[in-house]
Amino acid sequence: MKPIYERLSLYTNDDDSYIFAPAESTGARSLIVHRHSGDIVLDPPSSAIPSTAKRYKKTIYGIFGMISLTQSEYLIIITGRELRGHLLGHPVYRAVDFDILPLDPGVSASKPSHPVETHLLALVRSHLSSGQFLYSYEFDVTRRLQAQYVARETDEGKPMWEIADDRFFWNKFLQSRLIDISISDLNNDMSAYILPVINGTFDARTVAVNGRKLQLYLISRRSRFKAGTRYFSRGIDHDGHAANFNETEQITTVPSQADPNEAATTLSFVQIRGSVPIFWAEINTLRYKPDLQIMELQDTVDATRRHLQEQVSLYGDQSLVNLVDQKGYEKPLKEAYERYVAKANVPQVNYQYFDFHNECKHMRWDRISVLVDSLADDLLRDGYFHLDSKVQDPMKWQMGVVRTNCMDNLDRTNVAQAAIARWTLDLQLKAVGILTEDGVDQHQDIDLALREMWSEHADLISKAYAGTGALKTDFTRTGKRTRQGAFDDLKKSALRYLKNNHFDGARQDAYDLMTGAWIPRKGPSSALFLITDTRPLVLRAVPYILSYSLFMILAGLTLPRTSDYSLVYYFALWFTLVILSTIFILIHGLDYVAWPRLVPPTEAIHYHGAGFRSGRHGTGFGLDFGKLKSGADAQWVTRGIRRSDTQMEEIELGSKRHVD
Structure with missing residues (x-):
């Protein structure tokens, strides 16, 4: 995989150009952005920086992308980062500070001359400041481990942007200028400057179990398609993309007994979540419960089928776990979901309903185990990804996933996914001999780490979609549903109501602007x-x-x-x-x-x-x-069988969607 420059020095040559020079690569070609023409080129190797150019006061840790607004095009650069941990030895960073540079010399990013440009720049800044933007210079964080292993030979020598999972390459729209130039002009291959970023979560912990130190990782990746906020992004679109779609991967590495610093075994387990894949919405009316709108469009069956077929082609067998209530307000959505899954009739898709609120009423949230037990056969059949350093081929493939949803794919979904991940980790650690008869629950170190990781993961996904931390995290964090937790949920629910009705419109606009769902015209x-x-x-x-x-x-x-x-x-x-x-x-x-x-x-x-x-x-x-x-x-309202490597490659790569 081609390297990406980790540090850049920025020079401004009066009003003529921006010059990005790799700080640690002697003789590398600098990237020049001509401000008047908008042309982007690479300088000849070992070219000197013009004597008139002034060095920018900050170190640049990557180019987030470029965006065109009504008065100018702007460069978005990463000027601050924090190390979130190491994933299989590779550092993973979060972008925490950004600068916005106008190409037009007559435009100021800090004091635009028109209120429309001021508004659009405010949307850009709010999106940058509120997101969990994660990246690595040397490891593809957009793809799960199994997908990377399957494509290891075809990936050889390619730039990271070309092999990244298109769904989770969050800033791909913003990088489209550099990508297009790299494709069309081989003499100006800017791949070393194109940094794929995900919008998601990442956590890494070291835990001790029976005298062995394990590394636990939890990473989630949020799809850039049909991205948005809780009430303004629901269901699917006509291409089959589901709202609030997240892929979550739990990774565990077991060190070698001979060398504790060497990972002898790598285990990966993937789950997905996404909105109910039909056309539906919740229409805010200032009442606490919005109007539930289910739309039976002519192409609903096709869109649902398209969504499910894509998941099967990417992940294998699908176990659809629906946690929506079977009575009251949510009942029509449950029935519509079941109806269209049956009409879509996609092979390798198994639907399963779990009445979460009825089964877990009176704060008996431990009864989520009923759901896990009912999924046991599917989980054993689908398996997990298992690499052993002593064996060339994987010991085990993950041949399917559980797709979980509730109404928002947040609170109930978090509880279910955490329980399923814990059950699978038990299975994995017993398979490699770390655990025997006892389970993860009996080991305080790993039990606490899992609870904290999944609780923080739940909070971050919820903040991105609903504007507040997740509900019900007291159970995920402590294993018990408490009155204090219920009171905290009440406060979060009130805050969600305020944000979803009075502030999320601007947040949705920011999503649409930054992902290219809406492109401004000049003027x-x-x-x-x-x-x-x-x-x-x-x-x-x-x-x-x-x-x-x-x-x-x-x-x-x-x-x-x-x-x-x-x-x-x-x-x-x-x-x-x-x-x-x-x-x-x-x-x-x-x-x-x-x-x-x-x-x-x-x-x-x-x-x-x-x-x-x-x-x-x-x-x-x-x-x-x-x-x-x-x-x-619209100015003031909305509008258990092992398959061959060849079969696995068909699942992982056969229908990977590339949408530019």
């Missing part, structure tokens, strides 16, 4: 809808009336009184306005949700075809104040 006037509020005056006025009424009530309670009699009428007036304003806002809830503006979910909100809608709340007294428009006019 700020093309995106004025981002900074204007075209709702009718009455809709805009009511929140101010509510705020002013609350202020007047507070003033009446605190200011000196001249007559208690007159205050009765005073408070009656302002309390009446508070009540009427609140009722109005709740009735017209759709119009007060902070919807995404770049790619509004208009189709889901105003869907009137076949399907199911739990209720059409928040739409007013029959008045069409909230009628949504599409495109740029």
